[in-house]
Amino acid sequence: LLDLDTQALSLHTTWNSFLLSLTDWATLRIERGVNKDLDSASEFEMSDIFYFARRGVESIMDDEVTKRFSAEELESWNLLTRSNNNFTYISLRLTVLWGLGLLIRYGFLLPLRVTLAFTGVGLLVFLTSVIGLLPNGRMKNFLSEKVHLMCYRICVRALTAIITYHDSENKPKNGGICVANHTSPIDVIILASDGCYAMVGQIHGGLMGVIQRSMVKACPHVWFERSEVKDRHLVAKRLSDHVQDKSKLPILIFPEGTCINNTSVMMFKKGSFEIGATVYPVAIKYDPRFGDAFWNSSKFGMVSYLLRMMSSWAIVCSVWYLPPMSREEGEDAVQFANRVKAAIARQGGLVDLLWDGGLKREKVKDTFKEEQQKLYSKMLVGTQEDRSRS
Amino acid sequence: MGSRASTLLREEEIEEIKKETGFSHSQITRLYSRFTSLDKGENGTLSREDFQRIPELAINPLGDRIINAFFPEGEDQVNFRGFMRTLAHFRPIEDNEKNKNPTASEPLNSRSNKLLFAFRLYDLDRDDKISRDELLQVLRMMVGVNISDEQLGSIADRTIQEADTNGDSCISFQEFIKASLVEKLCETCF
Numbered sequence: 001l002l003d004l005d006t007q008a009l010s011l012h013t014t015w016n017s018f019l020l021s022l023t024d025w026a027t028l029r030i031e032r033g034v035n036k037d038l039d040s041a042s043e044f045e046m047s048d049i050f051y052f053a054r055r056g057v058e059s060i061m062d063d064e065v066t067k068r069f070s071a072e073e074l075e076s077w078n079l080l081t082r083s084n085n086n087f088t089y090i091s092l093r094l095t096v097l098w099g100l101g102l103l104i105r106y107g108f109l110l111p112l113r114v115t116l117a118f119t120g121v122g123l124l125v126f127l128t129s130v131i132g133l134l135p136n137g138r139m140k141n142f143l144s145e146k147v148h149l150m151c152y153r154i155c156v157r158a159l160t161a162i163i164t165y166h167d168s169e170n171k172p173k174n175g176g177i178c179v180a181n182h183t184s185p186i187d188v189i190i191l192a193s194d195g196c197y198a199m200v201g202q203i204h205g206g207l208m209g210v211i212q213r214s215m216v217k218a219c220p221h222v223w224f225e226r227s228e229v230k231d232r233h234l235v236a237k238r239l240s241d242h243v244q245d246k247s248k249l250p251i252l253i254f255p256e257g258t259c260i261n262n263t264s265v266m267m268f269k270k271g272s273f274e275i276g277a278t279v280y281p282v283a284i285k286y287d288p289r290f291g292d293a294f295w296n297s298s299k300f301g302m303v304s305y306l307l308r309m310m311s312s313w314a315i316v317c318s319v320w321y322l323p324p325m326s327r328e329e330g331e332d333a334v335q336f337a338n339r340v341k342a343a344i345a346r347q348g349g350l351v352d353l354l355w356d357g358g359l360k361r362e363k364v365k366d367t368f369k370e371e372q373q374k375l376y377s378k379m380l381v382g383t384q385e386d387r388s389r390s
Numbered sequence: 391m392g393s394r395a396s397t398l399l400r401e402e403e404i405e406e407i408k409k410e411t412g413f414s415h416s417q418i419t420r421l422y423s424r425f426t427s428l429d430k431g432e433n434g435t436l437s438r439e440d441f442q443r444i445p446e447l448a449i450n451p452l453g454d455r456i457i458n459a460f461f462p463e464g465e466d467q468v469n470f471r472g473f474m475r476t477l478a479h480f481r482p483i484e485d486n487e488k489n490k491n492p493t494a495s496e497p498l499n500s501r502s503n504k505l506l507f508a509f510r511l512y513d514l515d516r517d518d519k520i521s522r523d524e525l526l527q528v529l530r531m532m533v534g535v536n537i538s539d540e541q542l543g544s545i546a547d548r549t550i551q552e553a554d555t556n557g558d559s560c561i562s563f564q565e566f567i568k569a570s571l572v573e574k575l576c577e578t579c580f
C-alpha cells in the first residue's frame with residue numbers, strides 16, 4: 001500500500017484530489033448502506049475512522065509540503081559535504097578527492113569570486129550614482145541599461161553561474177509584468193543579467209539599502225517603505241501606474257512570496273495578477289548536481305548563504321521564457337494565477353502545488369479541515385434524509 | 391565524513407527495530423531521515439508541535455487523536471523506537487509472514503493489533519470500553535459544526551444499541567470487532 005522507497009512524484013498533486021478521494025470513499029459507504037436492509041443499516045459506522053487514520057499516518061510518513069522547505073535530496077553525491085546527509089565514509093580515495101575539491105573550492109575559487117562580487121557591486125553603486133546626475137532622456141536610459149547589464153554579468157561570473165536561456169523571443173517587454181518561481185535571491189541576478197527589469201521590493205537598511213537607493217537614481221524601480229508594504233491598495237496602485245507608463249521597464253515579481261526548494265511551485269499570490277497587464281512567465285530550474293541554490297532562510301542568513309553559493313562548484317541553471325499570457329474573459333485573478341503557475345511548473349519540470357508557501361512559517365488555515373468535516377457530515381445527514389423520505 | 395543520520399542510528403538498533411516492527415532496512419533508514427527532518431529541535435525526540443507542523447495532518451479531523459496514538463501514557467516526547475512501533479501497525483499484512491515464525495509473539499501489524507489501534511483512537515481513557523461520551527467526542531471531531539447535538543446524540547445511541555451485545559451501554563473491544571465490518575475495510579484501509 002505505501003511504497004516507501006519510490007521517489008516518483010505525480011505532476012499534479014492538488015487539493016482537489018484530496019477531496020475527491022474523500023468523496024469516492026463516501027460514495028462507497030453510501031452505496032453499501034443502501035444495499036443493506038434499511039432497518040439494520042446505520043449511517044455512521046465505527047470503522048469510518050479507518051479512512052481518516054490512514055490519511056493521517058500517510059501524511060506523517062511523507063507529505064507534499066514540509067519537504068519543499070528544505071534542500072532537495074540528491075541521488076548521487078556531488079563532493080560537497082553539505083549535500084551528503086545519507087552517505088557514510090566509504091573509502092580513502094573518496095576522502096582524498098573530497099579534500100582536493102575542498103582545497104580548490106575554498107583556496108582558489110572562493111577568493112576569486114568574492115573579489116569579483118565586490119567589484120560588481122561596487123561598480124553598480126558608483127556608476128548608477130554617476131548616471132543619476134544626468135538629465136532624464138534617451139542617453140540616460142541607454143547608459144543605465146548598459147551599466148546594469150554589465151554589473152549583473154560580473155556578479156554572474158562571481159557565482160560562476162552557467163545559465164542557458166531558452167526562447168529568448170518571449171523576453172518581457174515594457175509595460176508587462178515578469179513572474180518567475182522563486183528559489184533564492186540569485187534568481188534576480190540571473191534574470192537581470194539577460195534583460196533590464198524594474199525591481200519591486202521593500203527598502204532595507206545597510207548595504208542592501210545603499211544598493212537600492214543608488215539603483216533607483218539611474219532608472220525607476222519600485223521600492224516600498226516598510227509601512228507601505230501592508231497597504232495592498234497602495235501597492236497595487238503603484239504597480240499599475242508603473243506598467244501603464246510604457247517608457248518604464250517591465251516589473252519583476254516572484255508571486256510565491258518566499259523561497260521554495262526548486263522541486264515545486266507553490267501558490268501564487270494574486271496581487272500581481274489583478275493589475276491587468278500582460279504577464280510574461282519565466283521558469284527557472286537549477287541543476288542540483290553542481291550545488292544547491294535553495295536559500296533556507298530559517299537555517300542560513302544571507303551572508304552565509306552567499307558564501308556557500310560562492311564555494312560550490314558552479315551554479316548551473318536553465319531559464320525558459322514562456323509566451324506572454326493575459327487574463328481571459330470570465331477568469332478571475334486566482335484562476336489566472338493558477339494558469340500561469342501550471343505553465344511554469346510544466347516547463348520547469350516542477351510539481352504544481354496549491355499549498356501556500358507561507359506554510360513555511362505559519363500554521364495552515366482551519367478552513368481546510370472544516371471542508372472535510374462538511375463533506376463527511378453531508379454523507380451522514382444525506383442518508384438520513386433518504387431514509388426519512390422512504 | 392560520516393553522515394549525520396547514520397552515526398546516530400547504529401546497525402544494532404536497526405536490527406532490533408527490524409525484528410520488532412518488520413520494516414526492511416531501507417524503510418527504516420528512510421523513516422529515520424523523515425523522523426530527523428520532523429525533529430526541529432534536534433534532540434532526538436518528537437513533540438506534538440512537530441507533528442502539527444505537517445499541514446496535511448493538521449487539517450485531518452482526527453489529527454489530534456492520531457498524534458496522541460504516538461505518545462505513551464502521560465508523556466510529551468516520542469523517540470524513534472516509539473515512532474516506529476506505532477507506524478508498524480500500518481504495515482500491510484504479508485501472507486508469507488504467518489509461516490515464518492509461529493512461536494514468535496504476534497506481529498505489530500496483525501489484524502487484531504490494527505483493530506486495537508483503531509479502538510484506542512476512540513478509547514481515550516484506556517479503560518477498554520468505548521463509552522457514549524467517547525463516541526460522541528470522536529463523532530464531533532469528524533463532523534465539525536455541521537450536525538446538531540441532538541442529531542449526533544441519536545447517531546451515537548443508535549450505534550451503541552446495534553453494537554452493544556452485553557447491555558452495558560459501552561462498546562468493548564470484541565463488540566467493536568464485530569461491529570466494524572472489519573474484514574473488507576481492514577484490507578483496503580490499512
